[in-house]
Structure formats: C-alpha cells, structure tokens
Amino acid sequence: MTKQTLMTPGPVPLPPEVLDVLALPMEHHRTPEFIALFARVLENLRQVFATNERAFIHTSTGSGGMESALVNCISPGDHVVAVVSGKFGERWADMAETFGARVTRVSVAWGRVVQVEDVRRAMTPETVAVITQACETSTGVLHPIRELAQVVSPTKALFIVDAITALGALPMPMDEWDIDVMIGGSQKAFMLPTGLSFIAFSKKAWARVETCKTPRFYFDIRAERDANEKGESYFSTPVTHIRALDAVLKIFLDRGMHKVHERIAALSRATLVAAREMGLQVLSEVPSPSVTALLVPEGVDSQKVRSHMEKTAGVIVMGGQDQLKTKIVRIGHMGAISDEDMVVTLRSLVQAIAAQKPDAISDAALSRALDEARKILEATPAVLVDSRRST
Numbered sequence: 388m389t390k391q392t393l394m395t396p397g398p399v400p401l402p403p404e405v406l407d408v409l410a411l412p413m414e415h416h417r418t419p420e421f422i423a424l425f426a427r428v429l430e431n432l433r434q435v436f437a438t439n440e441r442a443f444i445h446t447s448t449g450s451g452g453m454e455s456a457l458v459n460c461i462s463p464g465d466h467v468v469a470v471v472s473g474k475f476g477e478r479w480a481d482m483a484e485t486f487g488a489r490v491t492r493v494s495v496a497w498g499r500v501v502q503v504e505d506v507r508r509a510m511t512p513e514t515v516a517v518i519t520q521a522c523e524t525s526t527g528v529l530h531p532i533r534e535l536a537q538v539v540s541p542t543k544a545l546f547i548v549d550a551i552t553a554l555g556a557l558p559m560p561m562d563e564w565d566i567d568v569m570i571g572g573s574q575k576a577f578m579l580p581t582g583l584s585f586i587a588f589s590k591k592a593w594a595r596v597e598t599c600k601t602p603r604f605y606f607d608i609r610a611e612r613d614a615n616e617k618g619e620s621y622f623s624t625p626v627t628h629i630r631a632l633d634a635v636l637k638i639f640l641d642r643g644m645h646k647v648h649e650r651i652a653a654l655s656r657a658t659l660v661a662a663r664e665m666g667l668q669v670l671s672e673v674p675s676p677s678v679t680a681l682l683v684p685e686g687v688d689s690q691k692v693r694s695h696m697e698k699t700a701g702v703i704v705m706g707g708q709d710q711l712k713t714k715i716v717r718i719g720h721m722g723a724i725s726d727e728d729m730v731v732t733l734r735s736l737v738q739a740i741a742a743q744k745p746d747a748i749s750d751a752a753l754s755r756a757l758d759e760a761r762k763i764l765e766a767t768p769a770v771l772v773d774s775r776r777s778t
C-alpha cells in the first residue's frame with residue numbers, strides 16, 4: 388500500500404504504540420492480566436472525561452453512544468431541545484424523535500455557532516434535556532459548551548453533549564462544566580480504529596437513568612455498570628480495542644492531556660494561519676481545534692480537490708456534506724500527525740485548487756503560508772507522533 392497521509396476528522400492516523408498492540412495475539416478477557424488492564428482503562432478513561440463518576444465503553448460506533456444517552460435518560464413524550472447546526476445535529480434530533488421524544492430544534496445556519504439565548508428561549512419548564520454537539524464535525528464549528536451548561540444546569544433538564552470530535556482533542560471537563568452526559572468516539576482523538584464509544588453520566592443523570600421509561604437492552608447502562616463492578620463488560624469484551632485504548636490512555640496521561648490538546652490546537656492554528664495567507668475562507672464562525680472546514684475559491688469543486696489530493700499526493704481529506712458537498716474541504720487535526728504531514732497537506736491542497744483554477748493562490752502566498760505554519764508547528768512538540776522516543 389502506498390503511503391497515505393490521513394488528514395480526515397476520523398478515522399485518524401494511529402501512533403506506533405497502538406499499531407503494535409493491535410497486532411498482538413488474542414487474549415481471553417477473563418485472565419487476571421486482562422481484568423487488571425480493563426480496570427485501569429476505565430479509571431484512566433474517567434480521568435479523560437474529568438469526572439468523578441464512572442466512564443463506560445460501548446462496543447459501538449459513536450452513534451451507539453448517542454443512542455445510549457437517549458435511551459437511558461429520555462422517556463417517550465419527554466420534551467427535548469436539540470441544537471441542529473449540521474449533519475450530526477440533524478441525525479441526533481431524528482434519533483430522539485425515533486425514541487418518542489418531543490423535539491424542539493434550535494436550527495443554526497451551517498457554519499455558525501448556536502446562540503445561548505436561543506437555547507434558553509427554546510426551553511420550557513417541561514424540558515428534560517438539551518442535546519448538542521460540542522464540535523459539529525460537518526461544519527467544523529465549536530459550540531459554547533460551558534455557557535450552554537450554565538443555562539441548562541440550574542433547571543431540571545440534563546445537558547447531553549456529543550463530544551465525539553471534542554473529547555480528547557480539547558478541554559471538556561465534564562464535572563467542572565456541569566455536563567450531565569458526554570459521549571466520545573474511538574476513531575477521533577482517541578486514535579483507535581472505529582468501534583468503541585465512550586460515555587459518562589453525572590449524578591443528576593444517574594437519577595434520571597433509574598426512572599427512565601424507555602425500553603433498553605444493549606445500551607442499558609445499569610447493566611454495564613453492574614458488569615464493570617465485577618471487572619467485566621456486559622457483553623463480549625472487545626479485547627483488542629481495549630488493549631489499544633490502554634496504550635492510548637497511557638500516551639495521554641504520560642504526555643499530559645494539556646500537551647495533547649496543545650498539539651491539536653497548534654495543527655488547527657497552523658491551518659488557519661496558512662488559510663489566511665492563501666486567501667482561503669474558513670467556514671466556521673468559531674473553528675474547533677479538532678477539524679478545520681475551508682471554503683474553496685469560487686468556481687472550484689471541493690470534491691475534485693479532494694480526489695486530486697488523494698491521487699497525486701496520497702493525502703486524504705474530507706469534502707463537505709449535503710449543501711456543502713462541493714464547497715468545503717475538511718482537514719482533521721486529531722491523531723499522530725507530524726509537522727511534515729501538515730505541510731504536505733497544505734501544499735497538495737493548493738496544487739489541487741490550482742488544477743481547477745491556476746491563478747487562485749500565488750506561489751508567494753503558498754510559501755508564506757507554509758513558513759507561518761512551520762513556525763507554529765515547530766514551537767509545539769508532536770507528542771502523539773514522538774511519544775515512543777521521548778519517554
């Protein structure tokens with residue numbers, strides 16, 4: 388396979404420590420070694436959530452974690468306020484309706500952040516939950532989670548956050564910010580293959596779990612909790628993924644979460660500064676550090692840009708979804724990304740735009756952009772790439 392530079396907002400490039408663990412022979416989940424590892428993983432995961440409550444692992448993609456939050460906390464007929472600012476918000480609001488919730492959508496133009504006042508106005512004394520993405524991956528927007536939590540927290544409603552493209556990538560201290568349910572996903576900042584979702588519940592949310600009337604089986608968090616207390620998972624344990632998660636959590640905690648966040652933020656800043664030098668507009672009103680959505684110049688098709696980058700440079704980025712399909716490219720900043728990966732990506736982006744519109748970005752602008760990007764990156768150690776040699 389020719390080298391690919393994977394720069395999507397999930398899946399992301401995996402560090403060597405994780406690749407090594409994924410290649411280990413299968414082990415049974417009832418060995419004393421694995422039972423100890425599982426306990427350590429749950430404890431370290433709790434620290435990434437920054438909560439005193441338990442953190443849980445579901446064998447599911449991120450959407451399973453989102454479903455778990457709903458079926459454990461929202462009963463049929465309950466009133467839910469849903470922030471809908473892109474593809475993932477739309478899907479979550481639909482999912483809540485599927486389980487019988489009465490959903491009020493706070494619709495936000497794609498690329499904009501939600502206004503906290505709009506959420507406050509949409510809530511009624513009956514509202515039992517506010518659901519939102521932290522980062523809406525389809526637009527690269529980061530919503531004001533802390534401020535939203537301040538509105539929801541004094542009410543009876545739970546604040547439920549899809550942090551699938553945020554947890555591990557930027558600070559999301561669950562307890563400190565009063566988030567009631569938070570969800571993460573393995574193929575994002577956790578640098579694992581797709582297939583695990585992570586979730587934690589506040590005390591306020593646990594009280595709801597106990598009284599919630601929605602039928603649940605696979606995602607019954609009470610059953611998962613009881614199994615975890617015995618050192619087991621409720622269903623068959625995804626041993627390989629969990630051992631790899633152990634390796635990732637070790638990297639996070641050895642390096643320090645703040646260093647991981649700083650590196651991801653530096654990749655984001657480098658991209659934003661380079662975009663400014665090259666005259667490319669950023670779609671997102673408030674860009675998330677985990678992913679940057681750039682508008683391609685007028686007359687350029689971003690799907691063709693995407694495939695040109697892939698064919699000529701082996702660089703994989705994402706295009707847009709739905710109405711943004713041909714208008715944006717999305718560049719991910721999570722995972723084991725080196726300075727060189729970022730520079731190669733920016734250069735190939737410009738070449739791909741030039742293939743459709745030769746005079747869109749000058750050589751001088753590209754060279755200024757790469758210089759600025761390099762300066763930012765060199766100032767921030769690539770802790771996720773270099774972790775093996777720097778311990």
Ligand SMILES: Cc1ncc(COP(=O)(O)O)c(C=O)c1O
Pocket residue numbers: 397448449450451475520522523524549550551552572581
């Ligand atoms: C913000 C957000 N929510 C939900 C999902 C859905 O996750 P999955 O595709 O793992 O089910 C994604 C996936 O990209 C996402 O970025």
